[in-house]
Amino acid sequence: MKQTDARTMSFINLFAVLGALPSLCELSDEAREIIAGKTISLGIEVKGGPAGVLHFQDGKITVSEGCDKCDIKLPFKNPEKFNGMIDGTVTPIPSKGFTKIGFLLGPFIKLTDLLSKYLRPTKEDLENEQFYRTSTLLMFHVITGAVAQIGNEDKVGKASASYIVDGNVRMAITEGGKVLTAAHIAAQNHHLTTVHTDTDTPMSLMEFEGVHNARGLFDGVASSFTLICDGKLRMGGMISQLDNVNRILDRVGLYLA
Secondary structure (H helix, E strand, O other): OOOOOHHHHHHHHHHHHHHHHHHHHHHOHHHHHHOOOOEEEEEEEEOOOOEEEEEEEOOEEEEEEOOOOOOEEEEEOOHHHHHHHHHOOOOOOOOEOHHHHHHHHHHHHHHHHHHHHHHOOOOOHHHOHHHHHHHHHHHHHHHHHHHHHHHHHOHHHHHHHOOOOOEEEEEEEEEOOEEEEEEEEEEEOOEEEEEOOOOOOEEEEEEEEOHHHHHHHHOOOOOHHHHHHOOOEEEEEOHHHHHHHHHHHHHHHHHHO
């Protein structure tokens, strides 16, 4: 039995992987410098899959759904082709914005290469503490972004989402009482949306103490049970909501492995 599917992976790639570019620009001076002074929008439309626009404006990026208005448009005939672009095996051809192709071949590739470096670091990269921290915080946003996509698109994920009651699931990494980064999964009518900001109205929460504890769980070298027992992972609120989000998190590991 196949455990993942290309269509769900295309949603993850657009809204969780490329969806982490805004966080990359918040965390990295290098990323901001790459797109400094650039004002342009890049649309991605996958037949039978997702459609969205990356908006670049002077060192900042926002992501929106749909692909009606954009300066450059990259169409893909199926999810597999789009996933291939993310994997580096497919070269896309714009259907709109040929005069702006320099942005694709220059700043956009530099930015996605930098993102890949943080998300798939070498052992040597992680020996640098600042790199380690940035990489972990980016992974957090990719993972939280993937939760919503799997809950909405993956067959097994949708089954778990069908049991999630309306409300916000807060996820955060803290250090000495200070919030390093946070996001929340907003559930409404069993549809999940990841919002990459904190929330004042959580129905349940999952909070890691320190980047090293979060990274340990992300990399599969630490167990949530051990972290909870050690007081390094705090969970609270509506247990059924957390239980089903955790089931979806298990699926995230399969897709992002």
